[in-house]
Amino acid sequence: MTKPFLIAFLTIFFLLNSQNIVFAQFPLKENRKTALYSDTIEAIHYGIHLTDINLTNKTIQGYTEAKLVSRTGKLSAIKLELARLSVDSVFINSVKIKAFSLSNNKLAIKLNAQINSGDTILAAIYYHGHTFVDPSGWGGFHFSGDYALNLGVGFDAIPHNLGKAWFPCIDDFHDRALYDVYLTVANDKKxxxxxxxxxxTNHGNNTSTWHWKTEHTLPTYLISATTGKYELVADTFNGLKARIPITYYCKPEDLKKTAGTFVNMKNILRIFENHFGPYPFERVGYTGTPGGLGAMEHASNVSYPFSAWTGNTEREWWYTHELSHMWFGDKVTCASAEDMWLNEGWAVWCESLYREGIYRKQAxxxxxxxxxxxxxxTTAITDGGYFALYGIPQTITYGSTVYQKGGQVVHTLRGYLGDSLFFGGVKAYLQKYAxxxxxxxxxxxxxxxxxxxxLKPFFDAWVFAPGFPHFSIDSSVIVKSGSGYDVKVFVSQKLKGTTQYANANHLEITFMDNSWQKNIDTIVxxxxxGHKTFHLxxxxxxxxxxxxxxxxxxTTDQFKIIKSTDEYDYKQTFCKLQVEKIADSALVRITHNWVAxxxxxxxxxxxxxxxxRYWTVEGIFPNGFKAKGEFTYKATENLDKTLLTDPKDSLVMLxxxxxxxxxAKTPFIRKGSWAEGTITVNKLQKGEYTLGxxxxxxxxxK
Ligand SMILES: [Zn+2]
Incomplete structure (x- = not known):
């Protein structure tokens, strides 16, 4: 067919031109310490041929043809990256090159003739051998029984990019190319x-070559090769722009579990398309990974653990995370490892966002x-301290700060801009940097x-500085004014894990009266x-x-509307309520403050x-409302380790x-040991509680 060929050609042409424009419009805004290979030469197409994937010897053999374009003048040698494998021969524009060397993952090739900026060469590299797996055991090219597959990044490989684990390439986050991948496997494998x-193509010797082609450019860590005993479950999603095929390549035993595992896939796709724009690739693909290997967002061919094929929705957050990477990471890629929260923080936030569409806002x-x-x-404990999201050390690129704090910062940015500007802006950003x-x-x-x-003040505090701000109301002064009231609200900011105050904060203040009238306004x-006077x-x-x-x-806080006597667990606040008497509805909000x-x-x-830490109890307590409050204490890090140091001390509630x-001390009943247990306050009141x-x-x- 000529049409696909024409499209591919036009895409390459467009790319070459658009990349120049992109650079002219968007000069690099990074603190890069090292030069990238892609600063001098870029790949626009890879033809990767794995002619033998030997599951017994755990080796691969093949060749890669890389179409490369010089970005500087007078280039007399080029460098590609290749890990662990051995190079048999190198050809440039079909001419065999003798002067090449491979050491420390760098393949240096001396050109027979200099090339200049914009010149294109075709490098063909023949190679074989055992494949690289990064020291963490996660990224690289794996063999496991009937299966072989790559995972495109390594946690402990620095740099993390591991296209080099299975083909010679320019292996960084900047360089994007198109791919044709040819994988030759036994006929009982896919x-x-x-x-x-x-x-x-069936070769008649019990092997076949599977040829895959990408229509959209990808950095090397996002192209994939997976082979093994798979069954295909195929489906189609009617997307905003196109009908998108869906493929689930599963273990034969898991065929029946596939529908239940991915039951919400199309709903989630619709939610993401509505928020972030049309699905950015030509296929939605999930391919099972064996042997405890993890999930990886290879574009349109996500590696997804067999263990997550549960047959139910238990792990749907996990494939949702990977799906969101098609926009955050794959369509728009982080400029550097130091920007990884742009991939992972957003994906973690998407694990929560999809629940809003499927299970409602409260979820x-x-x-x-x-x-x-x-x-x-726990984040500061697992990562070994408080770190700013941006510029994260490469030893914890894939740590809790990037993922989990990253997700919280995206959520906070959403609140800061409001849904309309936030989602409109994010969709436009994904299009601009597509x-x-x-x-x-x-x-x-x-x-x-x-x-x-x-957004400079927001990013300065939330992205470029470590830790967290803490916001609270110190007091409010109410004065009668005309037919209403002037309420002067005094707010304060404390700090956790940082010394830098956040500025230009938008803090929503909710005012309510006993008949549940409500007003919401914002103090900046x-x-x-800070303080502000509101008229109510x-x-x-x-x-x-x-x-x-x-x-x-x-802070972790939650409010509940309480209508009957019962136990109410405010899960993330270390507090439970036992409501003993209630005549009319109550609103009880408990805040666990993670600062002194x-x-x-x-x-x-x-x-x-x-x-x-301390607790704040707020809300509307109608006449006759009585509840016990049960607070948890534990001499563990980041809770009460610094308070509960001596068994001879006596624990008190203030x-x-x-x-x-x-x-002041307040009466309570303690259950448990000196180091761990609960404190029950018989009649919970509005105000603040803390341990001493x-x-x-x-x-x-006494
Ligand atoms: Zn991820």
Missing amino acids: AISGGTLVDV YRDNMRSKLKGVLQ YNYASTYDLRDFLSSYSGID FSGAV PFFPTTVMADMDEKISDA PDSLNLLQPGIRISDS YRTGAGSIW VLNSKYMDK
Whole structure:
């Protein structure tokens, strides 16, 4: 057919031209320490031929033809990357080259004649051998029983890109090329790559070659090769722009589980298309991976663990994560490893976002909250400290900060811009940088200009600085004014894991009265404290900050509307309510603050209070409402390890009505050991609670 050929040709032509324009319009906004091979030469097409994938010897053999274009003048040698494999011969424009060397994964090839900027050469490299697996055991090219496959990045390989594990290439996040992949396997196996299956040629010797072709450019870490005993379950998605084929290559035993495993796939595709634009590749593809190997977002051919083929929706968040990478990572690729949150943070956030479309807003919120608790409690421990999202050390590119804090920052950015500007801006950004790379600065500047909101202060605090801000209301002063009330609200900012205050913060304030009248407004403030006067038509009995949890600051909070006596678990706040009496509906909000309470104004000597957390209880408590509050304590890192240091100390619960009042001991019942248990306050009141310990020397002096 001539038509596909013409399209491929036009795409290459367009790319060559558009890349020049892209560079002219978007100068690099990165702090790159090292030059990239793609600074001097770029690949526009790879023809990868694995002529033998030997499952017994665990070796591959084949050749790759790379069409390369010089980006500088007077180039007399080129460098490609190839890991572990041995090179048999090299040809440039069909002429055999003797002067090449391979060491430390670098394949240096001396050209017979210099080439100049814009010149194209065809390098054909023949190679064979055992394949590379990165020290983490995750990325590289794997053999496992009847299966062989690549995973395109290595956690412990620096740089992380591992196209080089199975073909010679320019292996970075910038360089994008088109691919034809030819995989020769035994006839009882299938061989799957990205793009579209062009044909399967049976050689008559019990082997066949599977030819796959991509229509969209990809960096080397996103092209894939997978072979093994697979069955195909095929489907189609009617996308916004095109009918997209769906392929699930599963273990023969899992055939019947496929439909149940991916039951929501098309709904999720629709949600992502609506938010982020048409599905960006020619196929939605998931191919099973054996032997405990992980999931990897190879474009249109996601590697997806056999173990996640559950037959039910238990793991759907996982394929959703990989699906979201088709937009975040594959369509627009992070400019560098230091920008990895642009791939992984967004994908983690998408694990929550899809729930909003399928299971409603509350499911999104519950999922974000549960992840936020995890981030605040464990990320600094697992990553070995607080790190800024941007510029993350390459040892933790794939760590909790990038994934989990990254997801929370995307959520917070959504709240900051509001849904209309946020989703409109993100869709436009993905279009602007389509099939290209973008840096953190590119995202910041694009969304700033799209929205008209200067995002520099937001990025300075949330992306370029470590840790978290913490926002709270210190007090409010209510004065009668005309037919309504003037309410002056004083807010403050504390810090967790950072010394840098966030500026230009948008903090939503919710005012409610006892008959549930409600007003929501916003205070914009910078630095440690702020205040604003709001005019209200009613007298507010409760004033709450960020009730809708739009900001992932150092708080985990939840409100519940309570209508009957029962137990209510505020899961991510280490607090449970036992409602004993209720005549009318109550609104009870519990906030777990992951910062130290102000330690001033202690009523009793000898008491040391928590340096890491306290609770806020707010809401509408109607007459006759009575609830017990059960708080959890534990001498573990990031909870009470610094407070509960001495079994001789006596644990106490402290209460105050608000930030301006004095902490005083409040009666409680303790269950558990000195190091772990619960504290129950018999009559929970609005105000603040925190843990303290009374030094044994003071115990008799009551
Ligand atoms: Zn991911």
